[in-house]
Amino acid sequence: MFRCGSFDVVGVGFGPSNLALAVAVAEHNTTTPGERLSARFVERQSTFGWHRGMLLEDATMQISFLKDLATLRNPVSPYGFLSYLHDRGRLIDFINYGSAFPTRLEFHDYLEWVAGRFVDDVDYRTTVTSIDPVPDASEFLDIRTSDGATMRTRNVVVATGLAANLPDGVVPGERIWHTRDLLTRTDRPVDPRRVIVVGAGQSAAEAVDHFHRRFESAEVWAVFNRYGYSPADDTPFANRVFDPGAVDDFFGAPPEVKQMILGYHANTNYSVVDPELIESLYRRHYHEKISGRERLRFLNVSRIDDVVASRDHVELVLESMLDGGREAVRADLVVYATGYRPSDPCDLLGDLTGSCLRDDAGRLSINRDYRVATDPALRAGIYVQGATEHTHGLSSTLLSNIAVRSGEIVQSIAERTSALV
Secondary structure: OEEEEEEOEEEEOOOHHHHHHHHHHHHHHHHOHHHOOOEEEEOOOOOOOOOHHHOOOOOEOOOOOOOOOOOOOOOOOOOOHHHHHHHHOOHHHHHHHOOOOOEHHHHHHHHHHHHHHHHHHEEOOOOEEEEEEOOOOOOOEEEEEOOOOEEEEOEEEEOOOEEEOOOOOOOOOOOEEEHHHHHHHOOOOOOOOEEEEEOOOHHHHHHHHHHHHHOOOOEEEEEOOOOOOOEOOOOHHHHHHHOHHHHHHHHHOOHHHHHHHHHHOHHHOOOOEOHHHHHHHHHHHHHHHHHOOOOEEEEOOEEEEEEEEOOOOEEEEEEEOOOOOEEEEEEOEEEEOOOEEEOOOHHHHHHHHHHEOEOOOOOEOEOOOOEEOEOOOOOOEEEEOOOOHHHHOHHHHOOOOHHHHHHHHHHHHHHHHHHHO
């Protein structure tokens, strides 16, 4: 069956990236009513949600509130964070708060507030099963979904988010988690005696802090292959790598310069920790040494091997990367803060992957407007959000640039739609 005829754009996934796209479409339709775009979105979750498992009560955003869903593209947008604060009656309170960094809980509430305005445009509890070309109509694609419906569209925007990354051989379960499940599963093991957190980034440090505070009698061990936590570079010049203009610079740079930029500025985002949290954890560790009761332990230049979970505990082997020493230990819970990887758009494209062009490294070739380069015979547009770091730089998987990026995608879709009609 077809749902509501055909659309100019169908968004696969309805996290922050495609939520920003919905905002950009709505504002385009308001400012350019003669070139209205019809849009529909598909989301497998039952409601809007963004990293719910890490919405720790006092954790703050690491980007300014001005990098919301719309402001960098349209400073007077009714969908901006300031409009949300005004609607919630907290604008003056936030100004008095004196920080550009709201809590993660508040920013999530803002995202939900915006998503609530598009509830009639989203099919929740629905997954896309395939994206297929339309025979004899190369300007259209058919989006087939788990409820048996088919949506015909001129353009698809794939924004399926990030997938939890676990080391090879690690199987999640009741006592082995990824940090994405930190808050949704914390209550399951009652009063653990020992928790082991694997990883050296922000999520790892936040998990160590959370468990140490939450379970006052438990040992919390941090295991990482670095010598210590590394501070995030949040200085003004380094942050320019996330500016909208930096996308143009990165996109036009030679391959060796792209790699150089990614390498030089990885410490703005990957495996780094907020300096205040580093200092807080170190102070607690030091005070415990003074008291003679060390619940908080840091096992650096180390890794975990041979993880085996049973009904009531986890058996594992800790290995020192310095001397090869190995120690068998038992824990009640092992939590991996080993990051995320972008979902592969090709998982949904099926036969369409044969029409997608690739670069010399075998990666999808993506144009500046975030449209996958395809065989000229395919006139429908395939756009991706998130899986573009190799072409568009470090902001690809972050919130920093989604307002501008969504506007660029909508402008591209509008121009291509006008040309095809």
